[in-house]
Amino acid sequence: MPGRSLVRFFDPVGARYGIPTWPWRMAPEHLATRRQLAARGLRPGGQDIAGQVLWRSRRYGAPGGVRAAYLYDIRLALPKRIPTGAQRAALAKALAARRTCPECGRDAGYVLPRRLGTCLDCAEIWGVAS
Known part of the structure; x- marks a missing residue:
């Protein structure tokens, strides 16, 4: 129906x-x-x-x-509220931190998996990724 x-x-x-x-x-x-x-x-x-x-x-x-x-x-x-330049800069910095590998220090180009804590290349070197 x-x-x-x-x-x-x-x-x-x-x-x-x-x-x-x-x-x-x-x-x-x-x-x-x-x-x-x-x-x-x-x-x-x-x-x-x-x-x-x-x-x-x-x-x-x-x-x-x-x-x-x-x-x-x-x-x-x-x-809608429009973010200030400082807010946009803070957001860009926070997003860049999520992509930066703490082991090799490079921007991986993607958000690092939390369970690994490193980029996929570093995790593979250390034998963590599988």
């Missing part, structure tokens, strides 16, 4: 689920998920969840086979 889940998840008042709920792709235009806000250059900005979208899923770990996406009001969203 294709329309059964539409009726099951349609609760715009919030009587059944506690917050307004809509089936997949049926939420009002002024509500958006975090990803949809980010695509528009916005962020929730501390506002409460305005509703949710529910849909059936066979994905492992979905309780009861139902997944949810929380919705936020676009009208209350704020613009």
Whole structure:
């Protein structure tokens, strides 16, 4: 029955689920998920969840086979914050540290595996990688 889940998840008042709920792709235009806000250059900005979208899923770990996406009001969203030059420099330095091998001191070009603690070449030399 294709329309059964539409009726099951349609609760715009919030009587059944506690917050307004809509089936997949049926939420009002002024509500958006975090990803949809980010695509528009916005962020929730501390506002409460305005509703949710529910849909059936066979994905492992979905309780009861139902997944949810929380919705936020676009009208209350704020613009994304832009990092300062110092914040960008600190982030670049931290990411470079994750790629730098403590044994040979070179940038491996990838994040070093935590279980090895070195680049793959050094781990192979020491007989750790296998």
